[in-house]
């Protein structure tokens with residue numbers, strides 16, 4: 001019988017790593033079950049509503065086949081009211097980096113956790129300040145392979161740290177899961193980190 005404490009409805013290796021970093025055993029405590037949902041924003045949907053809707057959809061879909069508390073999350077990069085998803089091509093990635101270069105933007109991450117208390121949610125917005133990125137740096141960054149599966153086409157936990165002057169808010173939320181807020185929700189659902 002599985003002794004897992006939590007189902008993670010996510011294909012993101014970052015979310016699993018983040019949960020491991022606060023004391024979960026990735027193999028024993030977490031059952032990973034990615035769910036496939038349509039991530040297209042609705043017409044006129046605000047970025048705040050968008051990330052919350054997707055986190056709820058992931059948690060709900062993941063919870064259908066388990067009695068374990070189930071976590072779904074979504075991260076979006078938002079600049080000038082535009083939601084930047086994951087780049088679909090080199091040009092798309094370079095366009096995104098050009099938009100982000102030399103200014104600040106917001107990263108919104110929503111988390112939904114189902115469990116005995118029903119569906120609990122939280123949303124964290126973090127401001128990320130990027131320096132100007134030269135065209136040759138953007139090209140080299142794309143060639144590194146890092147932007148591919150990242151919202152906004154960059155990874156703060158990787159080489160994009162070279163471009164990021166500072167962050168106001170939650171660093172872990174930018175990587176994919178706001179750990180402080182997530183641990184509070186988990187505790188409310190009866191998932192304790194201190195065993």
Ligand SMILES: Cc1cn([C@H]2C[C@H](O)[C@@H](COP(=O)(O)OP(=O)(O)OP(=O)(O)O)O2)c(=O)[nH]c1=O
Nearest residue numbers: 010011012074075150151154155156174175176
């Ligand atoms: C901005 C940023 C995003 N990301 C990643 C986190 C997420 O994995 C991804 C945002 O896409 P999401 O759609 O939130 O997540 P996902 O598709 O990877 O996984 P799932 O939907 O199955 O949970 O971008 C970083 O790793 N570093 C960063 O600095």
